[in-house]
Amino acid sequence: MTKDKECELLTFNFEPKFLPPSPSDERTDVSLLPVSSTDGCTSYNGDVLSVPTGKNDKRKLSESRNGPPNYLGLALFVTLCNCPFGSLAILFAILSRRQYASGEIVDAKQKGTISKWLSILGVTATLLLIAFLLVYKFVILPNVVVDLKALQDQLKN
Incomplete structure (x- = not known):
């Protein structure tokens, strides 16, 4: 590849080839960063270009990652741990995703936060229940008096 062609590819020299987009095209704004002018290449000024995208691109996937x-x-x-809290957390997570898709980003953040806290409450409640059951089984049950006659015998002696 020649040096001029390489410089043209590195600096995004689209001026002679770039046609203005038609209004019916689906558009994505792309911000180009300035390239340093090393090795005799000219640098691009960093303006924002509107680049047409195809209908089969994975734009929805990238938007859901950025939401x-x-x-x-x-x-x-x-x-799996706590069905009531988990079900509510799933509900709010789905509502968050739907509101982000409809463009309501602030409401989507609020619903996502509610989902996070419901999940934390569900995990905490499950851990507390497990701790209580372990204490009950290994501390409380062995110390419970099962036989009243044995208790009376201990009190007489």
Whole structure:
């Protein structure tokens, strides 16, 4: 590859080839960073270009990754531990995803936060229940008096 062609590819020299987009095209704004002018290449000024994208691109997937966290995975895990809290957390996670898709980012963040806290409450309640059951089984049950006659015998002696 020649040096001029390489410089043209590195610096995004689209001026002679770039046609103005038609309004019917689906668009994505791309911000190009300035490239340093090393090795005799000219640098691009860093303006924002509107680049057409195809209809089969994975734009929805990238938008869902960039949206506010909805903690759906955590909510699914909590459902295995604590069904009531986990079910509510799943509900709010799905509502968060839907509101982000409709453009309501602030509401989507709030629903995601509610989902996170419901999940935390579900995990905490499960851990407290497990701790109580362990204490009951290994501390309380062995110390409970089962036979009243044995208790009376101990009190007489």
